[in-house]
Amino acid sequence: MKNKQKFMLQRNVHPNLILLVLLIIILILSIISLGLGAIYITPSEIIQNLIGEGTSSQKFILSNYRIPRIIIAIIVGSGLATAGAILQGILRNPLASPDVIGVTKGAGLAAVIIIVLFPASPIIYLPLAAFIGAAIIAVILMLFVYKKGAQPNTLALVGIALGAICQAGIEYFMIKFPDDVSATLLWLTGSLWARGWDQVYILLPCLILIPLLIGLTSKLDILSLGDDIATGLGERSKFLRYILLGVSVVLIGVCVATVGSIGFIGLIAPHIARRIVGSKFKVLLPASALFGAILLLVADSLGRGLFPPIEIPAGIITAVIGAPYFLYLLRSERKKT
């Protein structure tokens, strides 16, 4: 624990200042990211465009393709990270994350079914289905884990098994309907390619959750003390847990529905945030969200900027960054115990 104190800055720096710095970083990253891609636009040109001057072709690219994409990256990144932070809080397991416990795969399976079986269905069905898929997996998980007395370890193993079953289902549909294979594959890896305003409109309602989450942060702090203490402090801990789980499942479902199953953000963003702002949820939650947004922005920008005009799906980049970090965490977990 002493070692950890070194990383925490909250003693010297006001948490709001950290959040402000993170916001500024997001802003700068967004401007850089807007320029990257098959047609490069310099930051100064971007600012010119944003204040209403600039060439019409650049304006077209920016307003139709890149701006919605950046907005999606920010919302999805912060959504996944928030969901991860909540899961880690209510399960009191630092390794819990949407992808490890199989919820992402559940959303993925549901969405693939919609994509290949009902290609003509209106676009709003996709997030709905993804949410239902995520919720089904979450419910099964809860059934398994609660019987056993909420052992965090069991949760990970049950999640992995459920994930494997969903994966088999996804693969089945991909093989059965090979015409859609490129679409489903890109979607499964997770990519912001060709996402536009339509997807932004799907995501926007999620912002309603923000005030709810702000209200819940203090409860999360109490819950993380353990069920007994939380009950002692007058909280209906089980009920709260379900509410919070529900919120994170909604977030995961909607995010996965928009960009596909982008992995590891829900896992590593809360970890980085915890290192910098400490583990009080009042600061941790917004910090995780901002870090999540930064991570996805960086991943998407790298994907677009490394080898233009080829785009590397953002999900691949997050996996390349996230998996080693996860293994490192696993290692340090071991040393602690």
Added chain:
Amino acid sequence: MESIVKAKVKIYSTAITAIVLLMLGIIISVSVGIADIDLVMILKSFFEINPSKEQLIIQTLRLPRAIIGALVGANLAVAGALMQAITRNSLASPQVFGVNAGASFFIVTAFALFPSLSSPSLVFSAFIGAAVGGITVYSFASGGGMTHVKLALAGIAVHFLLSSLTQGIIIFSEQAKDVLYWLVGSINGKSWTHVMIILPWSISGLFIALLLSRSISILVLGESTAQGLGQQVNRIRMLAGILVIILAGSSVAVAGPIGFVGLIIPHIVRRLVGGDYKRIIPFSALFGALLLVYADILARFIAYPFESPVGIVTAIIGAPFFLYLAKKGRNIKQ
């Protein structure tokens, strides 16, 4: 005395039942499919010089497919048994350990970079990949007691990483559909060339595993006991590790990453014939072959007449089994 005889009888009868079932499975596997073929025709086709259409189907498609199913199943099951012995962890298996994912990633990479590469040389890239995946997971999961969760999490992280890299390569290369079918794990559409690729590795690997089985039984007793009994623990571990890479790698090269066979079979076998690896290894081979041949038959009927990849069937059977094992306990009860 009587109980020993009884145990022997039980083992022999298990072996005979398994062999009969395997034979039956291969015959069913040869006869069912989109074109149903009766038994007489099957027998005739083995000796026919001027084959009819059905006989041609048997000779060139169905028979190699059944044989590959049996070989791959045997390989994976024995690889799983060896891994569970080396690590003394009941969740160890080619899939959980990232061996399958590593082999697939290297094969897909080799395929994308050098499309002209022949199948036999793809096997070698599978070996390298299997080694890379397995060693990575092992080094992160081992030490301080390899618990189920640590192994599973390290495995899943490496698996996520490798599979998203593989998917990335597939997205950028043009032959997405072919590779994808292979990537789910399937023994559909294999020919005698594939049999010839896997056969030498399979036979030599299984044979050496048999020779090694006595030492492995001792290894399972624990490192210090094995050393006390005069075993060179590390050498045997290394040898067993190489065998795993050969067995699993060659299977992935031919049939793709078929999951869960290596996890389930050793457990079933251990329950049937006890904890002696002299029996576990041959019986694992037998039951692994059995499982995959029947899973492949089942795969043909899930969405008849569409042939589903066999990897999906094994995943659906295997994932609940994984759950059961994970909940049951931490270490193998020898």
